[in-house]
Amino acid sequence: MANKKQQSIIIITLLLTLCLSGCISQEIPSYPPHVNLKLSPTTAKAPATIQLTADIFDDGTQACNISWNLGDGTIHYESETLTHTYNEPGTYTISIAVTDQDKKTATVNTTLIVTQNIAPNIYIASDKSTARPNSTIQFNVTAHDPDGSIQHYHWDFGDNTTSEDPTTTHSYQNQGTYLVTQTVTDNQGTTTQQSLTINIQENVPPKIHNITCDKNKILLGPARAHFNANCSDSDGTIVSYEWDFDESFPYSLYRQETTGQNISHLFLQAKTYHITLIITDNEGATDTYYKPVTVLTPRSICQIFNETFNKLSKPRFFNVSLIDLLKYFLTNLNLPTN
Numbered sequence: 273m274a275n276k277k278q279q280s281i282i283i284i285t286l287l288l289t290l291c292l293s294g295c296i297s298q299e300i301p302s303y304p305p306h307v308n309l310k311l312s313p314t315t316a317k318a319p320a321t322i323q324l325t326a327d328i329f330d331d332g333t334q335a336c337n338i339s340w341n342l343g344d345g346t347i348h349y350e351s352e353t354l355t356h357t358y359n360e361p362g363t364y365t366i367s368i369a370v371t372d373q374d375k376k377t378a379t380v381n382t383t384l385i386v387t388q389n390i391a392p393n394i395y396i397a398s399d400k401s402t403a404r405p406n407s408t409i410q411f412n413v414t415a416h417d418p419d420g421s422i423q424h425y426h427w428d429f430g431d432n433t434t435s436e437d438p439t440t441t442h443s444y445q446n447q448g449t450y451l452v453t454q455t456v457t458d459n460q461g462t463t464t465q466q467s468l469t470i471n472i473q474e475n476v477p478p479k480i481h482n483i484t485c486d487k488n489k490i491l492l493g494p495a496r497a498h499f500n501a502n503c504s505d506s507d508g509t510i511v512s513y514e515w516d517f518d519e520s521f522p523y524s525l526y527r528q529e530t531t532g533q534n535i536s537h538l539f540l541q542a543k544t545y546h547i548t549l550i551i552t553d554n555e556g557a558t559d560t561y562y563k564p565v566t567v568l569t570p571r572s573i574c575q576i577f578n579e580t581f582n583k584l585s586k587p588r589f590f591n592v593s594l595i596d597l598l599k600y601f602l603t604n605l606n607l608p609t610n
C-alpha cells in the first residue's frame with residue numbers, strides 16, 4: 273500500500289510540474305500603447321500658442337518612441353509635452369504616433385482651428401493742432417478690440433519722446449511740424465496705428481501799418497480830429513489799442529479817449545504832438561507807432577510867419593520873392609499830410 277501511495281504522489285507531482293512548467297513558458301501578449309491627446313487652449317486666434325500633452329499608457333518596460341506631426345509642417349520627436357505657436361489662421365490636423373518596445377504603434381489625431389485675430393480700432397485726438405513752443409498739448413486715444421482686449425498704448429510724439437499712458441500731455445520746445453503716432457496692441461499682439469500732425473509756431477507780433485487822420489490841413493486849436501489805426505495780427509487778434517496823445521492836460525479833465533482802434537481827440541494847444549499808439553495781440557505781443565501832428569492856432573500861424581519873414585528878410589529881403597517865402601514857411605510848418 274505504501275508503495276502505491278508513494279507512486280501516486282510522485283505521479284501527481286510530475287503532472288503538476290509538467291503543467292506548471294508549460295504554463296510559465298507560454299508567451300504573455302503585448303498590447304499597443306494607449307494615448308490621450310490634449311490641447312490647451314482648444315481654440316485660439318492667430319498667432320496661437322498651443323500646449324500639447326500626450327498621456328501615454330503602455331504595458332511595456334521600456335519607453336515608447338514618440339513622433340508628433342503638428343499639421344503646419346513641423347515634426348517633433350520624443351517629448352510627451354510641447355508648446356507650439358501657429359502664426360497663421362487655419363485648420364490644422366495634429367497627430368502623434370507612439371510606438372512601444374514591441375513595435376506596436378498607436379496613432380491619435382485631433383483638429384485645431386486657429387481663427388483670424390481682429391485688429392483693434394483706434395481714434396486719437398489732441399486739444400489743438402497748432403501751438404506755441406513750451407505750451408501744453410493734451411492727447412487722447414480711444415481704442416477697442418472687438419475680439420479681445422487692449423494690452424498696451426504707446427505714443428510717439430515725433431521729437432524722440434514717448435509715453436505709455438492713453439491720456440497724456442506733451443509740450444514741444446522748438447518750432448516745427450511733428451508727426452504724433454499712437455500704437456495700440458491687443459492681447460494677441462496685433463497692433464493698430466494712427467497719426468496726427470502738430471505744428472509748433474512762435475507767435476507773430478501784431479503790426480501797425482499806419483494811422484490815418486480825418487484832417488489833412490492845419491488843425492486849428494482847440495480842434496477835434498479823428499484817428500484810425502490800420503493794424504493786423506496774422507495769427508491772432510488785437511485785444512487792445514492804447515493811445516498817448518502827448519497831452520499836457522490831464523485826460524480826466526476833458527474825458528479824452530485813450531483806447532480803441534478809432535479814436536477822436538480834442539487838441540487844446542498849438543504845438544507838435546508826438547502821438548504814440550501801442551497795440552497788443554491776444555498773446556501779449558505788442559507793436560508801437562509814432563505819429564507827429566502839428567496843431568496851429570491862427571495866432572501861431574501869424575507868429576510863425578512873422579518869424580520866418582524876419583529870418584529871411586534880414587540878410588536878403590529884396591532877393592526873396594513872396595512865393596519863395598510862402599514855400600519856406602509851409603515847408604517848415606511840418607503839417608500833417610494824412
Ligand SMILES: [Ca+2]
Nearest residue numbers: 303331332372
Ligand atoms: Ca505594449
Ligand SMILES: [Ca+2]
Nearest residue numbers: 390417420458
Ligand atoms: Ca483682437
Ligand SMILES: [Ca+2]
Nearest residue numbers: 476507508553
Ligand atoms: Ca499774434
